[in-house]
Amino acid sequence: MLGKGVVGGGGGTKAPKPSFVSYVRPEEIHANEKEVTEKEVTLHLLPGEQLLCEASTVLKYVQEDSCQRGIYGKLVCTDFKIAFLGDDESALDNDEAQFKNKVIGENDITLHCVDQIYGVFDEKKKPLFGQLKKYPEKLIIHCKDLRVFHFGLRYTKEEEVKRIVSGIIHHTQAPKLLKRLFLFSYAAAAQNNTATDPKNHTVMFDTLKDWCWELERTKGNVKYKAVSVNEGYKVCVRLPAYFVVPISLPEEDVLRFQGHGIPIWCWSCHNGCALLKMSALPKEQDDGSLQIQKSFLDGIYKTIHRPPYEIVKTEDLSTNFLSLQDIQTAYSKFKQLFLIDNSTEFWDTDIKWFSLLENSSWLDIIRRCLKKAIEIAECLEAQNMNVLLLEENASDLCCLISSLVQVMMDPHCRTRVGFQSLVQKEWIMGGHCFLDRCNHLRQSDKEEHQRQLSLPLTQSKSSPKRGFFREETDHLIKNLLGKRISKLINSSDELQDNFREFYDSWHSKPTDYHGLLLPHIEGPEIKVWAQRYLRWIPEAQILGGGRVATMSKLLEMMEEVERLQEKIEERHHSQGALPAEGPSLLRSSARLSSLFPFALLQRHSSKPVLPTSGWKALGDEDDLAKREDEFVDLGDV
Amino acid sequence: MPPGAGPFKGGFPAAPRGKSPAPRARGRGFPSAFRPPRPCHVMLPRQPARGGGRRAVARGGAAAGGGPWRGRSGAREASSLATAVAPGPRVSSMASAPTSKYNSHSLENESIKRTSRDGVNWDLSEAVPRLPGETRITDKEVIYICPFNGPIKGRVYITNYRLYLRSLETDSALILDVPLGVISRIEKMGGATSRGENSYGLDITCKDMRNLRFALKQEGHSRRDMFEILTRYAFPLAHSLPIFAFLNEEKFNVDGWTVYNPVEEYRRQGLPNHHWRITFINKCYELCDTYPALLVVPYRASDDDLRRVATFRSRNRIPFSGSDFPDHLACPWNVLSWIHPENKTVIVRCSQPLVGMSGKRNKDDEKYLDVIRETNRQISKLTIYDARPNVNAVANKATGGGYESDDAYHNAELFFLDIHNIHVMRESLKKVKDIVYPNVEESHWLSSLESTHWLEHIKLVLTGAIQVADRVSSGKSSVLVHCSDGWDRTAQLTSLAMLMLDSFYRSIEGFEILVQKEWISFGHKFASRIGHGDKNHADADRSPIFLQFIDCVWQMSKQFPTAFEFNERFLITILDHLYSCRFGTFLYNCESAREKQKVTERTVSLWSLINSNKDKFKNPFYTKEINRVLYPVASMRHLELWVNYYIRWNPRIKQQQPNPVEQRYVELLALRDEYIQRLEELQLASSAKLPDPSTSPAGPSQMMPHVRTHF
DSSP states (O other), rough: OOOGGGOOOOSSSSSOOOOOOOOOOOTTTTOOGGSSOOOOOOOOTTTTEEEEEEEEEEEEEEETTTTEEEEEEEEESSEEEEEEOOOOOGGOOOHHHTTSSSSSSSTTEGGEEEEEEEEEEETTEEEOOOSOOOOEEEEEEEEESOOOEEEEOTTHHHHHHHHHHHHHHHHHOOOOOOSSSSSHHHHSSSSSOOOOOOGGGOOOOHHHHHHHHHHHHHHHGTTTTEEOTTTGGOOOSOOOOSSETOOOTTTHHHHHHTTOOOOOOEOOOTTTTTEEEOOOOOOOOSSHHHHHHHHHHHHHHHTTTTTBOOOOEEETTSSSSSSHHHHHHHHHHHHTTTTTOSSHHHHHHTTTTHHHHHOOHHHHHHHHHHHHHHHHHHHHHHHHHEEEEESSSSSSSSHHHHHHHHHHHGGGGHHEEEEHIIIIIIITTOOHHHHHHTTOOOOTTTTTTTOOOOOHHHHHHHHGGGOOOOOTTTTTHHHOOOOOOOOOOOHHHHHHHHHHHHHHHHHEEEETTTTOOOOOSSSSOOOOOHHHHTTTTTGGGOOOOOHHHHHHHHHHHHHHHHHHHHHHHHHHHHHHOOOOOOOOEEEEEESSSSSTTTTGOOOOOSOOOOOOOOOOOGGGGGHHHHHSSSSSSSSSO | OOOTOOOTTTTOOOOHHHHOOOOGGGGTTTTTGGOSOOOOSSSOSTTTTTHHHHHHHHHHHHHHHHOOOSSSOOHHHHHHHHHHOOOOOOOOGGGGGHHHSSSSSOOOHHHHHTTGGGOOOEETTTEEOOOOTTTTEEEEEEEEEETTEEEEEEEEEESSHHHHHHHTTTTOOOEEEEEGGEEEEEEEETTSSSSSSSEEEEEEEEETTTTEEEOOOSGGGGGHHHHHHHHHHGGGGGGOOOOGGGGGOOOSSGGGEEEEOHHHHHHHHOOOOOSEEEEETTSSSOOOOSOOOOOEETTSSOOOHHHHHHTTTTTOOOOOOSSSOOOOOOSSSOEEEEOOOTTTOEEEEOOOOOOOOTTTTOHHHHHHHHHHHTTOOSOOEEEEEEOOOOOHHHHHHHHTOOOTTTTTTTTEEEEEOOOOHHHHHHHHHHHHHHHHSSSSTTTHHHHHHHOOOOHHHHHHHHHHHHHHHHHHHHHHHEEEEEOOOSSSSHHHHHHHHHHHEEEESHHHHHHHHIIIIIIIIIOOOHHHHHHHTTOOOOOOOOOOHHHHHHHHHHHHHHSTTSSSSSSHHHHHHHHHHHHHSSSSSSOOOSSSHHHHTTTTHSOOOOOHHHTTGGGGOOOOOOOOOOTTOOOOSSTTTTTOOOOOOOOOOTTTTOOOOHHHHHHHHHHHHHHHHHHHHHHHHHHHHHHHHOOOGGGGGHHHHHOOOOOOOOO
């Protein structure tokens, strides 16, 4: 955690006591005795979900107006989630109910969302693992979606404490068999109703037809073909049943190395150049095998590299780019910055915020991903080259880079359906090992398995959140993309020059939001994706402000224009009565929080949030700080 | 001078005064309990003030008819209509997009390119923009050493207002247009001994976060000429020349000097009332030359009381000479800045008390604070926010200053806000420039930014203002704000708190009034802090205090994008003209000096430029919300460096595209208006039984345009 030791020790000079005195005692806890009468809140179980254990009189702490409040309720653990029953959710008004998650409630933590569990013993916080000898008085759960829950167990019966704590630890930490994952029992119990609107559905890329459709859409069908050679996963379990290869590639080549060494098509640019990916051939020691591999690859390359007609550039992501370990390390540092236990911790870390952020390297990684994607876009767009991404299994960085390139270059991928299809194509069918990378089976908790690869992707672009991701608003991505960023890393000068020219010239022209979009990768406008990372932190919410304020104005205006349009059409076609006005999405929510829609369900008041520690020694400026404002009289005017 | 006896006929309503129970206080000043015959700890000046005060008011009365708040002459206004409102399509600065790659991105520039819109004429023979009253001095062939695009050959034109450079190279459309007022320092670089393009160079440091470098030919002493001419016109004060604002003959159809009328502004706040009165004690600036002529003080404090209090609220080195009153009092009384319309708590401002090492006390001052505390009929203590860090306030005792101690002020609570002094702020901004100009610090941007402490200072200022606003808004108590002198940090805190509390100040005119009131009239020392026309670039009095305030406003507008009527361009324009010396708005240190120089008569106000072209400065998302208190979140998680201001000269970093959400919104607004119009037409048509409404222009399907840049 971000210890309190980080703060104030910087300059080495004596740190004067902060002179600000808060008139709100921050740690004051009101456990209103009257509230001990637990409200009867029923547990909602999904089909197939089973209650495993429960404990009563658990106190859930709520951060409010910089003091903590407690709500008594029941803490339960099922085979799907941990849930706290106590908050009276019927108090939500209509708007809030509208944005409520129907499956996972405000106080639900799915078992797979649990990141770390801590127990508080005598005011000390310790991570909890395995069998416990002593049970904590307080349970702190850090979630992967960055929520932090505090449950007080002091008033809970000892028996129940034991049961719920060990239950939660067991069900969130013990290795699991794949078939025991909840979704299988859910799927068995739930009705499978997949009514898809044919016009508006996500392309799943699980049929030959889907791939042909994508080829046709991108006009890649001139040079590439969809093959069914892996039907039934005969050749390789890693590869999808259907995929696309160069038209001149003999299908038997796919069999040769079980799909390794085959350029697999991702996407075609309007000028006919393609983005391809390839998993590396197995590493061989003896010359003979190497010779065989080399001649095989020579043959393969001829299908995509036929100068002067077609040139291919190979981008080896395994050696010349970020390592998966880098990404994992950076993310685990980065996420800690947002798992904030209390107000004091928030303000203590606030002073050092920028250096903490920089130390995590996360934003730098984001920038490097974006930069790599722009470089590839430049090759495709400006140099008319095919680009072949190479990686050991072609299922990690390949997914990341190739989908980023497509978001930049293909406006279809910036629509909601297009984006979902892209994730399906590049990540799901692309064989990204979600099970390992997210450690869903908790194979080896402390190993380097978990890698948050898909996160750079989502951070790099807008999140498709509810009603916000409309086709018309795809230009927003540009805006969002423009926020990540920064300087360049060293690489070869020539490449640098081409890149520079491409990048500068694009940015000097007016943007066509339905064409190529390049994010700003320079400039200190480097920012944290506040809506994701700050969404659960009450101190960070701006009531009635933030980007949401302008977005909701835009949506309101859009609705108004649509309504007027309807009225006009109505006038044209009939003199009949005007249709009743449809329910407005955001009509009565003029003052949304900047963390909307996440913070909506959290009670808030109009009290300002005040930093509780602000003073930091200035170090080398100390002598200046001691000076008086001025010595000169103002008599000279 | 009894309160309310002022000669301001029709200046303010008589109603509240009539009902006031305060005649008791008339002529007697503080109730007798307030005037213990005990000797004061502070030397009091002798007491001929009554006469002086009366004289002052009398003169003030005479001035009131044609005084400082009156508009400019009608003739001038009328004639300005002709030139200032150039119709012209609202074409955009982006029309010049291809050139803007190289362009310096000042608004100054953009406004000038739009030719006569802002009253700028073009010198046709030279193709150099010229303001009325601007005269050409010289021109020279130079090489401009652009830090972003390398050396560019060009011709530089120098007038008494600006430096204008036009590229002579065919492939570059570079234009530099820099008001001489932004120049802070001119240095010669290189010389006969060095070689290359830099051999005869000039390095010009500007106040707006950039440097300009030129290389000149050796022949004909061209560098010496340019150096001397620039020095002369950039620093006119050192050469007994007038500042350009006095030569500027621009005309606008709106007179910015009429924007702020203190009587009207106080009346808007419901003042005077039972507890607060307007006083003209300082009418001729005799008591305090850094305070405005018109002040709002507690009803129960007579002008005599004010005089006694004044001696305790000032700066330590005041020469208590034999004259009536010290010449250079800082901000001697707590005067009202703002009153809460409902709970009647107030924000008052002043300078530090003269406590000194010995812990001097002043009963009058103590009583006076108590009077203020009681004005809202609350029993709670008065809250005093001392803007300084605790240590500094203590240290100030050594030089005679200090803060209100608990034992002397029983009914007050004191909090320190830990905001540093003007020197720290100046150094901090210097460090910001180091990491952004000409190149943006790349390898460790975030930690470099942190090491400048700039945003940390912003955070502290905002935090202080939030506390002030919260105290008043919650009705807990009235608030007194001071720092050392009461014109830097105090102005920041009161004006920001007022911006949070009072939505009126978030409109364009309201903000102008706020600046005019809390900054200009209350004596923020613009001349010293900015150094208009002054060559002493290393002057320790210079400090970016006002810039810091504008930055805080920008941070707020960023957090509340629908709450402000004005946009970012408005703020940048204010900052550009803070230095430009084209307008008289920010000249001089205080109202008395401005009046002496007849600034309102002899110069044009910046608000004339802005208010005659308001659309350009409007935020389309603005939603007027009365009574909404805005509390920004003063956390580093939300504060950001104002890239479009601090790094605007770097063409790579500049965000050239207008904000797409905003653009989209503006398009939708236009569309809505069009639909509403069509609907009205249709209604008319159907009532007149006219057939075929489809003849009206542009069907809806065509009207949903793709987002296209058209700025």
